[in-house]
Amino acid sequence: MDPANLVNLVISGVLTGLVYGLMALGLSVIFGVVRVVNFAHGEMMTIAMYAAVVLFAALGLDPFLAVLPVAIGFFVLGYALQAGLINPFITRPEHSQFMLLVAVAIIMVNALLIAFGPSARSVQLDYLLESIELGPLLIDRGKFYAALVACATAGLLFAFFKFTRTGKAIRACADNHLGAKVIGLNVKRYYALTFGLGSACVAVAGCMMVLLVDVTPVLGPAYTLLAFVIVIVGGLGSMAGALLGGVLIGVSESLAGILIQPSAKSMFSFALLILVLLFRPQGLLGRRS
Amino acid sequence: MMQRTNRRKFNRAVAGLGAAAALAPFGIVRAQAAKLKVGVLLPRSGFMGFIGQSCQKGADLAPGVIREMLGVDIELMNADTETNVDTARTRAERLIQEGANVLVGPFDSGAAAAIAQVAEQRGVPFVINIAAAPQITEQGYKYVFRNFQTGVDIARNGLALIGDLFQATKTAPRTAVYMHVNDTFGQSNTKAIMALMPRLTHLPFKIVDTIAYDPAAKDLTVEVSKAKAANADFLLLVCRLNDSIILRREMVKQRWYPMGVVSPGSPGMYEEQFYKALGKLSEYCISNVPWYNPRAELTKVVEKAFLKQNPKDKLVFHGLNAGFTFEAILIAADSFKRARSTDPKTLTEAIRQTNITSKMMLGGPIKFNAKGQVEGIGSACVQNLNLLPTVVLPADAATAKPVFPAPDYKRA
Numbered sequence: 001m002d003p004a005n006l007v008n009l010v011i012s013g014v015l016t017g018l019v020y021g022l023m024a025l026g027l028s029v030i031f032g033v034v035r036v037v038n039f040a041h042g043e044m045m046t047i048a049m050y051a052a053v054v055l056f057a058a059l060g061l062d063p064f065l066a067v068l069p070v071a072i073g074f075f076v077l078g079y080a081l082q083a084g085l086i087n088p089f090i091t092r093p094e095h096s097q098f099m100l101l102v103a104v105a106i107i108m109v110n111a112l113l114i115a116f117g118p119s120a121r122s123v124q125l126d127y128l129l130e131s132i133e134l135g136p137l138l139i140d141r142g143k144f145y146a147a148l149v150a151c152a153t154a155g156l157l158f159a160f161f162k163f164t165r166t167g168k169a170i171r172a173c174a175d176n177h178l179g180a181k182v183i184g185l186n187v188k189r190y191y192a193l194t195f196g197l198g199s200a201c202v203a204v205a206g207c208m209m210v211l212l213v214d215v216t217p218v219l220g221p222a223y224t225l226l227a228f229v230i231v232i233v234g235g236l237g238s239m240a241g242a243l244l245g246g247v248l249i250g251v252s253e254s255l256a257g258i259l260i261q262p263s264a265k266s267m268f269s270f271a272l273l274i275l276v277l278l279f280r281p282q283g284l285l286g287r288r289s
Numbered sequence: 290m291m292q293r294t295n296r297r298k299f300n301r302a303v304a305g306l307g308a309a310a311a312l313a314p315f316g317i318v319r320a321q322a323a324k325l326k327v328g329v330l331l332p333r334s335g336f337m338g339f340i341g342q343s344c345q346k347g348a349d350l351a352p353g354v355i356r357e358m359l360g361v362d363i364e365l366m367n368a369d370t371e372t373n374v375d376t377a378r379t380r381a382e383r384l385i386q387e388g389a390n391v392l393v394g395p396f397d398s399g400a401a402a403a404i405a406q407v408a409e410q411r412g413v414p415f416v417i418n419i420a421a422a423p424q425i426t427e428q429g430y431k432y433v434f435r436n437f438q439t440g441v442d443i444a445r446n447g448l449a450l451i452g453d454l455f456q457a458t459k460t461a462p463r464t465a466v467y468m469h470v471n472d473t474f475g476q477s478n479t480k481a482i483m484a485l486m487p488r489l490t491h492l493p494f495k496i497v498d499t500i501a502y503d504p505a506a507k508d509l510t511v512e513v514s515k516a517k518a519a520n521a522d523f524l525l526l527v528c529r530l531n532d533s534i535i536l537r538r539e540m541v542k543q544r545w546y547p548m549g550v551v552s553p554g555s556p557g558m559y560e561e562q563f564y565k566a567l568g569k570l571s572e573y574c575i576s577n578v579p580w581y582n583p584r585a586e587l588t589k590v591v592e593k594a595f596l597k598q599n600p601k602d603k604l605v606f607h608g609l610n611a612g613f614t615f616e617a618i619l620i621a622a623d624s625f626k627r628a629r630s631t632d633p634k635t636l637t638e639a640i641r642q643t644n645i646t647s648k649m650m651l652g653g654p655i656k657f658n659a660k661g662q663v664e665g666i667g668s669a670c671v672q673n674l675n676l677l678p679t680v681v682l683p684a685d686a687a688t689a690k691p692v693f694p695a696p697d698y699k700r701a
Contacts, residue, residue: 005518012510118334118342120531122566129541129570140510140542213507214531214566218335222505257511263471263501265511 004136009254011139015147017250019208021243022150023223024230025157026201032237033174033194036086036097040105042223044199047108048074048206049215050116056123063123063207064145070207071200078199083192090191105220112217120214128211146208153204154243157197161239170194174237229269233276235286244284248272324362325625327618328389330380330404332396335372336505336531339562340610344396344418346602347611350594351618358590361622370400378403385411390631391621391640393614398422398440398473405433414624414637418617419610421554422477426662432637434661436616438554438579438668440474444481446668447553447577452492453682454551454575454670458693461493462522462548468512468536469527470504474555478527482553497521504529509539517545523694524550526558533557534566541570548694552576559671559678561606571673573695580651580669580680581608583688587649591615605678612649619645620655651686 027041038044051070055061085104089097128142161167173180173190180187213219226249231237234245249269256268276283329348332341345367352363366389370377377400381392385407392408392415395401401420408415409430417425417435421443426435438446455461467482469475479499486496498519502512513536516524524547528536534557537550550573552558558574581588592604595611604611624639625631645655651667658664670682674689681691 002518005514009511009514012514016508016510113334118338119562120336120339120534120566124566124568129538131542131544138543214535216336216338219507222507254511258515261501262512262515263503266503 006258008137008139009258010251011137012143013251013254014247015140015143015250016212016254017247018147018150018243019143019205019212019246020226020230020250021234021246022153022208023202023205024227024234024242024246025154025239026198026205027227028231028234028237028239028242029157029201030195030198031231032239033170034082034086034090034191036090037101038198039098039101039224040108040220041202041227042225043105043108043112043220044074044078045202045206045209045223046112046215046217046220048203049210049219050112050121051203052207052210053121053123053215062125063210064149067149067204067207071203074203075196075200077196079192079196081199082195083188086195087188087191090188105224109217109220116217118216118218120216122214123210125211142211146211149204149208153201154239157201158239160197166190166193226269229273232283233273235283238283238285238287241283241285248284324364325622325631326364326366326388326390327621328366328368328381328384328387328392328394329614329618330368330370330377330384330392330394330400331614332372332377332400333367333369335370337372337397337529339530339560340396340556341369341372343560343607343610344394344614346595346599346607347418347591347614348393348618350591350598350611351615351622354590354594354615355619355622358619359622359626361626363618363622365618370395370397372397374399374403378407381407381415382411385413389413390625390633391416391636393617393621394418396420396610398425398477401425401435402473405430408432412633414621414633414640416617416620416640418614420474422473423481424477426660430661432633434620434640434657434663436620436655436663436666437613438666439662440477440554441481441485442666443554443579443668444478444485446579448482448485448489448492450577450668450670450682451551451553452489454691454693455493457682457684457691460548460693463494464497464519464521465494465523465525466498466500466516466519466521467496467525467527468500468502468516470529470532470555471501472504472529474529475501475504475527478554482525482527494522496525502532504532506532506535509535510543512536513539513543513545517543521547523548526550526552527555528552528557529555530557530560530562534563537563537567537570537574546695546697548698550574552578554578554668556609558673559606559609561603564606564673564676568676571676573673573692575670575672575681575691575693576678577668577670578609579613579666580671581612581649582651582686583680584686585647585649587647588612591649603677608678616645616649616655619648 030038052063052066055066130141131138170190173187230245234241253265257265331344368380381404396419398420401417414432419437421440423439469479559576564571595604628635628639653665669680671678672681679689681687
């Protein structure tokens with residue numbers, strides 16, 4: 001195996017993994033605070049991908065520019081979803097929450113099928129077929145830009161939770177639900193805000209993902225599963241863990257594909273999941289409960 | 290004012306109901322004999338959705354064309370297999386429950402194998418439009434028929450046409466890297482190619498690496514990187530539609546320009562969506578596939594009906610899918626006409642006796658052998674030229690000369 005080729009693949013795995021990580025970050029943020037597992041996560045990202053495709057087709061808007069309107073739209077959608085639909089389920093048994101979000105996911109897939117049909121759609125931009133040449137290395141330009149946006153979004157999210165009053169309040173709600181209520185925080189509002197932020201995160205990931213893959217309505221469940229694998233590997237509720245998990249899955253898939261067999265790519269990420277569950281059940285950066 | 294029911298009125302009503310009930314079966318028989326209910330199973334959604342919809346165009350035009358040709362009325366009962374074997378099985382069950390006299394479809398070998406089991410269990414004839422896995426007609430099934438080449442035939446004809454291509458272009462590539470989808474179709478084709486290659490000594494090339502990939506893959510970076518690393522002269526590819534698009538884009542991104550991309554017999558690269566998604570990047574890809582005869586009388590009739598139903602479309606993009614789907618329904622209708630019955634056994638026997646000489650697809654007449662397989666279906670070497678699938682071989686059916694190696698070829 002040519003070493004340059006191997007490095008190329010590792011870079012490609014890291015870049016794809018960062019976008020995966022951003023997608024999983026939304027799931028992790030929502031679970032970390034609201035303690036609800038969003039089973040419609042992949043479907044929400046698919047809707048964001050369609051939003052980027054529609055904006056490109058209708059207005060010629062590059063997905064990098066579509067990030068802002070789509071993220072704002074998703075923030076509102078996420079906020080409304082949590083405030084209107086999920087908040088009443090917060091105190092109900094977990095299986096009720098599970099069924100609710102599975103139902104939301106099924107509705108989303110079918111709505112997409114009705115609206116767009118089963119056909120794959122993509123954004124066709126010339127630079128997506130270009131590569132950046134660095135000596136013997138060829139870096140996919142689309143993936144590179146997408147990974148930069150993923151890093152920037154993750155950085156903004158970290159900063160928001162670390163340095164802003166609202167971010168700190170959300171963390172307080174996550175750390176101690178009762179304590180947050182006692183000091184007068186409107187927990188349900190902060191939950192809705194968190195769901196909105198997680199959804200905006202998914203929206204950015206969707207806009208970037210459409211640069212890497214074609215979108216179909218049935219893409220959602222596979223990405224929901226992938227997001228679960230990533231956050232379990234990285235640590236459910238850990239933001240840094242989600243990014244690390246994404247990169248690990250991306251790189252391991254690349255390496256498994258080249259060193260073992262391309263058709264063993266997915267098998268390898270699930271093997272990684274089993275190993276983490278066996279030896280570090282809380283995930284690589286997760287806290288033991 | 291309310292009317293009162295007296296004894297006479299009641300007796301008359303009962304007598305009327307009794308007569309209706311007694312005559313009803315005759316009515317049913319008459320209705321069955323007047324119309325053939327064809328259950329059409331196709332993957333109209335999922336990752337084979339495009340191809341399923343392409344096949345559906347052939348089904349949609351069939352009732353009109355066949356009524357004109359044979360004077361037979363057909364009712365289509367459409368079902369979406371959603372590119373899922375289990376769904377295909379349950380949809381087939383439901384179609385039979387709802388009264389389908391014959392099943393047609395389903396484009397995919399995995400789904401065809403599942404539907405074949407249902408057809409056998411329920412004793413309903415099943416005419417396969419497109420599905421190549423040889424084992425489907427090797428199970429001793431009584432109700433299963435296939436008017437499509439088996440994987441072995443596709444590979445044999447496809448590889449023979451590759452030899453013809455090299456001869457026609459006076460080239461002799463030494464090596465090929467073989468990539469294939471890792472599903473029933475891909476695996477059966479691979480098995481056939483690997484079995485045939487040692488015997489085809491006139492072919493100048495060796496397969497230096499074999500790479501299997503997931504047909505629902507969303508990213509083929511690793512696969513293409515591995516293929517490129519093989520430094521082969523050309524890419525031998527057994528693909529589907531979506532993966533072929535992803536693969537072609539990835540080749541450009543990784544700046545891999547082999548002598549050509551040649552399919553020894555698989556869908557994907559001649560499909561309309563391939564051209565739409567890739568534009569000029571679709572050029573020069575070659576598919577050696579069962580194809581339609583543009584000069585056949587029936588093709589002209591079908592093309593007219595096709596354009597009437599799809600004014601913005603071209604038959605050439607759907608010729609294989611729509612053509613074989615149309616022919617499958619034609620087989621059912623022709624048998625129904627001869628059988629004069631929708632009784633499954635009578636209809637099945639009539640299908641077995643089929644001998645259709647006026648056909649659309651290349652090759653000899655439609656006649657089933659003892660296994661329910663049509664033999665002698667022809668293939669063509671179809672190259673993407675000027676954004677159209679163009680027959681370049683065999684010479685007597687060709688409308689252009691083959692281009693090989695591709696103009697952007699860069700030696701590795």
